[in-house]
Each structure stands twice: as structure tokens, then as C-alpha cells.
Amino acid sequence: xxxxxxxxxxxxxxxxxxxxxxVASGFTFNNFWMSWVRQSPGKGLExxxxxxxxxxEKFYVDSVRGRFTISRDNxxxxxxxxxxxxxxxxxxxxxxxxxxxxxxxxxxxxLWGHGTLVTVSS
Amino acid sequence: SSDLTQDPAxxxxxxxxxxxxxxxxxxxxxxxxxxxxxxGQAPVVVIxxxxxxxxxxxxRFSGSGSGNTASLIITGVQAEDEADFYCCSRDxxxxxxxxxxxxxxxxxx
Numbered sequence: 001x002x003x004x005x006x007x008x009x010x011x012x013x014x015x016x017x018x019x020x021x022x023v024a025s026g027f028t029f030n031n032f033w034m035s036w037v038r039q040s041p042g043k044g045l046e047x048x049x050x051x052x053x054x055x056x057e058k059f060y061v062d063s064v065r066g067r068f069t070i071s072r073d074n075x076x077x078x079x080x081x082x083x084x085x086x087x088x089x090x091x092x093x094x095x096x097x098x099x100x101x102x103x104x105x106x107x108x109x110x111l112w113g114h115g116t117l118v119t120v121s122s
Numbered sequence: 123s124s125d126l127t128q129d130p131a132x133x134x135x136x137x138x139x140x141x142x143x144x145x146x147x148x149x150x151x152x153x154x155x156x157x158x159x160x161x162g163q164a165p166v167v168v169i170x171x172x173x174x175x176x177x178x179x180x181x182r183f184s185g186s187g188s189g190n191t192a193s194l195i196i197t198g199v200q201a202e203d204e205a206d207f208y209c210c211s212r213d214x215x216x217x218x219x220x221x222x223x224x225x226x227x228x229x230x231x
Contacts, residue, residue: 035220037165045157045165045208047220059218095164099220106153107212107220108170115164 002026002111004096009116016086020116022079022096027111030054030074033099035109036081038092046092049081050099064090086120093117123147124213126223133229134199142194142226144209152212154192156185159206159225168207169194196228204230 008020022034036048049070050059058070069082079096093115101107126146134140144154153172157165167176169185172192182197192211196203207226213219 037222044206044225045159045210045222047210047222050218050220057218059216061219100170103153103171104217105151105212106155106171108155108167109157109165109210109220110167110170110176112164112166 004098004111004113006094006096006113006116009094009118011119011121012086013122014087014120016120017082017084018086018118019080019082020094020118022113024077024079024098027098029072029077033101033107034070034072034079035097035099036070036079037095037097037109037112038090039095039115040089040092043092048094051079083118086118088120091118091120124215124219124221126209126211126221128207128209128223128226130224131227131229133231134196135231136201137198139195139197140199140228142196142207142209142228144192144194144223145190146211146214146221146223147190148211148214148221149187149190149192151214152217154185154187155210156183156192156194157208157210158203159208160204165208199228199230201230204228 067085095115097109098111155170159165173185209223
């Protein structure tokens with residue numbers, strides 16, 4: 001089956017660190033850009049980060065730049081999000097998603113994991 | 123601005139047609155995609171590239187756009203269409219970034 005499965009969420013204290021992971025299966029992982037998207041409880045979707053197929057290009061939303069690092073291990077079909085200096089407003093379900101593009105005018109997230117909950121609280 | 127703006131809530135009678143709109147500067151250059159999210163579930167793309175429908179998405183879902191506005195149209199709304207809908211596009215300030223609208227909660231009466 002074509003799928004993404006996240007793991008690694010949990011409870012962490014403010015100022016702490018956590019790494020969430022996403023394992024891909026059923027498709028050629030290193031052919032695709034990948035993304036992290038989060039959703040705070042009761043709120044909307046927020047894009048967090050994108051990473052190029054080879055891992056050398058990375059882009060972040062302003063609120064996490066300098067604190068979060070997106071990475072990937074193509075040999076392991078895995079995507080990661082290292083989160084440092086965590087704050088209460090980072091509490092969210094974190095989804096990994098596959099990013100497609102067939103034109104400079106658009107891209108889209110065509111495959112999503114089920115998400116992993118990160119709670120930042122003392 | 124990178125922001126995409128959606129009406130927070132829309133309601134529609136069963137079997138009728140509803141249009142959900144999304145506005146923002148990014149849409150003057152880039153095409154929108156639309157995501158449906160039901161409670162407790164991950165989002166699912168229903169329209170990409172303004173008007174393309176992925177396989178498996180019913181043809182009652184369609185998309186259009188002009189200027190700084192994109193629209194998701196659901197024709198003959200079904201009870202199972204009740205959900206949150208989000209628009210999304212490339213960021214006009216950096217096309218390798220992505221922006222989401224705030225979401226529209228669709229209620230089927």
C-alpha cells in the first residue's frame with residue numbers, strides 16, 4: 001500500500017526537543033519533495049516545512065525557522081522533523097505529506113499520514 | 123501578503139450547490155488546491171491545479187478561479203460532504219513555500 005506513517009509524538013516541556021519521524025512505503029520516496037504540516041487543537045492547517053528530493057533544499061514557515069530542522073534519509077524511506085526550543089504554540093498534530101508538482105503554477109499534497117500529536121506543556 | 127482568506131463557515135441544504143471561496147495575493151500567480159478534512163481524519167486533496175480532480179474524488183467537486191480568488195464548487199451536496207475545507211497555494215513571496223487558508227466549515231442542512 002502507498003502510505004505514510006508518522007511516529008515520535010508525545011509530551012515535552014517548554015524549551016525541550018523532540019524528533020518526529022515519517023516512514024514512506026509503496027512508492028519511490030526519493031522521487032518526491034516532502035512536507036510537514038501541523039494542526040493545533042481546534043485550529044486550521046499550517047504548513048511547516050518542505051524538503052527537496054535530495055535533501056539539499058529546505059524551506060520553513062517563519063515561526064519555526066531556526067528552531068526546527070527537516071531532513072530525510074532516502075535509504076530508509078524516512079522523513080524527520082527535529083524540533084528544538086519548543087513552545088506551547090507548537091502543540092499540534094504533525095502530518096507528513098508528499099508534495100507533487102506538474103507545473104510552476106501549482107503544487108499539491110497528494111498523500112498524507114495519519115499524524116502524530118506533539119504536546120508542549122509543563 | 124502571503125495570507126489566504128476563507129469564510130469560516132458555510133451551510134447548504136442537502137442536494138443543493140455550494141461555493142467555497144479563497145482569496146489572496148498568491149492566487150494572482152499560482153493555482154489553488156483544496157483539501158477536505160473530516161473530524162479525526164487527515165486531510166484529503168479534492169482539487170489541485172485550480173480545477174483538476176484526483177482519481178476517486180466524485181465529480182460533484184469542481185474548482186475555478188479568477189484574479190485573486192479561487193473557488194471550490196460542490197454540486198448536489200451530499201451529507202457525507204460535511205467537513206472542513208482548506209485552500210492552499212504556493213507562497214507568492216517564495217514559491218518553494220506553501221500557504222493554507224484558514225479553512226471553511228461546511229454544514230449540510
